[in-house]
Amino acid sequence: MMLLEQICRDFQVGDQIVHALDHVDLSIAAGEYISVMGPSGSGKSTLLNLLGLLDRSTSGTYWLNGKDVSRLPDNELAEQRQLNIGFIFQSFHLIPRLSALENVELPLVLSGETPKQRRERAREVLDAVGLTARVDHRPDQLSGGERQRVAIGRAIVMKPSVLLADEPTGNLDSRSGQEVVDILESLNRDGICLLVVTHDAELGQRARRRLAMHDGKIVGDVRQ
Amino acid sequence: MLGRDIVRFTLRSVLDRRLRSVLTALGIAVGVTAVVLLTSIGEGLNRYVVEQFTQFGTSTLAINPGKATTFGISPGVLNSVRPLSLEDAEALQRAPHVLNSVPAVSGSASVEARGRERTVNVFAVGPEFDRAFKFDVRLGSFLPADELDRPRPVAVLGATAYEELYGSANPLNDRVRIGGDRYRIVGVMEAKGDMLGIDLDDTVYIPAASGLTLFNREGLHEIDVLYDENAPVDEVVAGIRRILLARHGSEDFTITTQQQMLDVLGSILNVLTVGVAALGGISLLVGGVGIFTIMTIAVRERTGEIGLLRAIGAARSRVSALFLGEAMLLSGFGGAAGLVLGFVVIAVVELVYPAMPVSISLTYVVLSLAVAVLIGLIAGLLPARTASRLEPLEALRTE
Incomplete structure (x- = not known):
């Protein structure tokens, strides 16, 4: 489903060039559960952003569902993100003035779905993440765990093939973190491909496939 | 994204910061x-002036001595100019379509009358004056209709002059010194009111010939002609010109029709209106700067939100449209509120000062609203561009 061939991503820092990704080859199949671990600056977030089409490689080819997306124009990248990818951020990135339901609806609003259909779909998704009673609450009226569940709802509302989660439990206490992980894993069991970037070794160990990164290279790829 | 969703989304963000939005729209x-x-x-x-000028009817024209190519009263003392005489006025009585x-x-x-003295406007006119105007x-x-050049020394008092000199006593056949x-x-005369601030009642009327002697003048200031309102103006003017040319030998006079006078006045007053509209426009411009400032701040504050929208599939043009929409919404709100406020103020002015000539001009009402929205559009252009140019990754990192 996702195939990276000889991907490099260089950053200019002062007058030095940093190789955040250094000739990375990676193949990800549909429905996998992958964790990416490694020290800070190892390139794991860059890898995630690149897979999520938020960033472009300096060189190399990225095949997404059989399509070369490494040199797509900006608008088509946005479209690919909309259709294929769900993002979950450490800091949730909910829009504070919108209710939980409206936040979940947002991708459907952007794609031009009619109000009736998207409302139905958004409720379904909020049911699935266990927030049936909180649909009309605004983010500041929700706990951290609930916020992240709203964010998960938003990420899956378009039925993407892959969920990219960057430290999804990083801002949560262990109990709500566990809830969030449970939801993500149950979504993975239902067939969605889940890729989690984390510092948390315990969370990392749960994945069926564990990537270890160091200095922009994948140095370990363990399958259970 | 559906059109109404764009409106809803922008409306939500405008309403979310109510005080700030209200101040900006203000x-x-x-x-x-x-x-x-x-x-x-x-x-x-404009209307007031036109009313003042048309209160004596519109089918009048004035002949002044001297050739003027623009509107204006010629002093009539240039060497080549023959003065307009009483005989000229009499001859014009016979011009086609001329009534008076x-x-x-x-x-x-x-x-001076009965030991009182008052300085008044003296109109030395022909006996047809009252009917003509x-x-x-x-x-x-x-x-009385005496011979124009040898009238009897008689006078008629305007209403104010009469009241000031005689109170309510009978003045007829009384002798006065003028x-x-x-x-x-x-x-x-009956009271007539004023015209452009000149009291038409604080006057004394005497025969034109007496006036020439009184003011020691060779010729008339003006001959006023009242013509048949159904007659074509061109023909009337041509007839008058023919007679005067025959009498003077050259065109040393100026014929100004009421319509020309109104046109010239109208154009002057229109310039005035455009001028004051431009003054108001300056404050609109300042309002535009306010919108620009607020939108720039909004883009800064909501960088994370912009990043999120881009991450979940919004194209650059969509982000740009959302912020432009917000700017236009602010200016549209402001414009509508401004209209309401303007109407209220005008209504109050009309109530408190009924004499104040105010009249709402629909053209400018529509224009000012359109300009307001346009200013919102222009003010929002740069912030919207900034928003749309943000890289999603960079934008998401900001928080």
Whole structure:
């Protein structure tokens, strides 16, 4: 489903060039559960952003569902993100003035779905993440765990093939973190491909496939 | 994204920061109010002046000595100019379509009656004056139809002059002194009000020939002609020109029709209205700067949100449209509020000062609203561009 061939991503820092990704080859199949671990600056977030089409490689080819997306124009990248990818951020990135339901609806609003259909779909998704009673609450009226569940709802509302989660439990206490992980894993069991970037070794160990990164290279790829 | 969703989304963000939005829109509102108010005064003034000039009917024209190519009263003292004479006025009586031809000289002089003295406007006119300009006589009669060059020394008092000199006593056949000469009062006019601030009632009417002597002038200031309102103006003017050319030998006079006068006045007053509209426009511009500032701040504050929208599939143009929409919404709100405020102020002015000439000009109302929204669009352009140019990854990192 996702195939990276000889991907490099260089950053200019002062007058030095940093190789955040250094000739990375990676193949990800549909429905996998992958964790990416490694020290800070190892390139794991860059890898995630690149897979999520938020960033472009300096060189190399990225095949997404059989399509070369490494040199797509900006608008088509946005479209690919909309259709294929769900993002979950450490800091949730909910829009504070919108209710939980409206936040979940947002991708459907952007794609031009009619109000009736998207409302139905958004409720379904909020049911699935266990927030049936909180649909009309605004983010500041929700706990951290609930916020992240709203964010998960938003990420899956378009039925993407892959969920990219960057430290999804990083801002949560262990109990709500566990809830969030449970939801993500149950979504993975239902067939969605889940890729989690984390510092948390315990969370990392749960994945069926564990990537270890160091200095922009994948140095370990363990399958259970 | 559906059109109504764009509107809803922008409306939500505008309403979310209510105080800030209201203050920003207020800048535009004040501008629109200023435009509506100022142009209404301009328009009111315009109508007031036209009314003043047409109160004597529109089928009149004036002949002045001297050739002028623009509107203006020629002094009539240039060497090559023959003065307009009483005989000219009499001859014009026979021009085609002409109903009345009234010679006129005017000035001010002091009038003495029964030991009182008052300086008034003296209109030395022909005996047809009252009929030509629809002035009514209250007491006695207007100036008699004597021979133009040898009139009897008689005078008619305007309403104010009469009241000031006589109170309510009967003035008929009383003797008065006007600038040293003796006149007999034969009539009193009804009050007529004023024209452009000149009191038409604080006057004394005497025969035109007496006026020439009184003011020591060779010729008339003006001959006023009243013509048949159904007659074509060109023909009337041509007939008058033919007669005067025959008498003077060259065109040393100027014929100004009422319509020309109104046109010139109208164009002057329109410039005035445009001028005050531009003044109001400046405050609109300031309001635009306010919107620009607020939108720039909004883009900064909501960088994370922009990043998120881009991450979940919004194209750059969509982000740009959302922020542009917000700017236009702010200016649109402001514009509408400004209109309402303007109408309220005008209504209050009309209530408190009924004499103040105000008249709402629909053209400027529509124009100011359109300009307000346009200013919102322009003010939002740069912030919206900034928003759309943000890289999603960079934007998401900001928080």
